[in-house]
Amino acid sequence: MTQEIELNIPVRVDYVQLVRAVVGSLATTNQELSAARISDLRLVVSEALTNAIRAQEKNSISERLTVLCKLTDSAIEVKVIDKAKGFEIDLVPDLPPTESPERLEHERGLGLSIMRAMSDGLEIKSGPEGTLVQMTINSQSGNNS
Amino acid sequence: MNLEIHRSKTGKNVFLDLIGDLDMGGAPILRQSVVQEVSKGNFFIVLDFSGINFLDSAGLGAIIGGLRRARSHEGDLVLIGLDDELQKIFKLCELDQIFKMNLSREILSE
Helix, strand or coil: CCEEEEEEECCCCHHHHHHHHHHHHHHHCCCCCCHHHHHHHHHHHHHHHHHHHHHHHHCCCCCCEEEEEEECCCEEEEEEEECCCCCCHHHCCCCCCCCCHHHHHCCCCCHHHHHHHHCCEEEEEEECCEEEEEEEEECCCCCCC | CCCEEEEEEECCEEEEEEEEEECCCCHHHHHHHHHHHHHCCCCEEEEEEEEEEEECHHHHHHHHHHHHHHHCCCCEEEEECCCHHHHHHHHHCCHHHCCEECCCHHHHHC
């Protein structure tokens, strides 16, 4: 069984919630995916989409974002594609340690670590034409469930 | 569901009951609410997550900013009503080491 959906959404905050709902609903059709894993999926999709919207807003790019979702018996794979100007993943700075008072100065920068921790596979391809974030959640994985 | 905030005050503590999704859409609503409380001199704020369906890093950012604002006035921002799923996110980001979490609402209301 393979099901695929493609969503092309405006660069608008209110669409993040809609995409989470659509991807989560698709995932529930695979009975091997636990409720906890579907929660993880909704979280990583939200993180990727939030980053994509921020990147395009920062560069005033109004082209629609693309979300591709592929469900198989063994996994669900989601790709989030933006048309912003890309970033150097190796140059993303680490946050100060939690015991440091400076930690409270940083309201952003947690999304990438959440995506890494919650997904079974994370691949990011970024360049001047945009960024593709591909996340996989395995149906039988015990990760975080 | 977009974020709704129900406010109440008991003693020095302002309770903000959060209902809905605390994400990129909800974060500015919470941020504005905390800014308003601090500007009114309410520096002890309790966020009740019992009604939260979803939380991501954008929401966490608003909570971190709220704690910074409260502490800058010698106050505090405390989190209650976090279920296992939400606590998992805080622990993953090591924010459970920064926030006071899941104290009893009854004790905070005294």
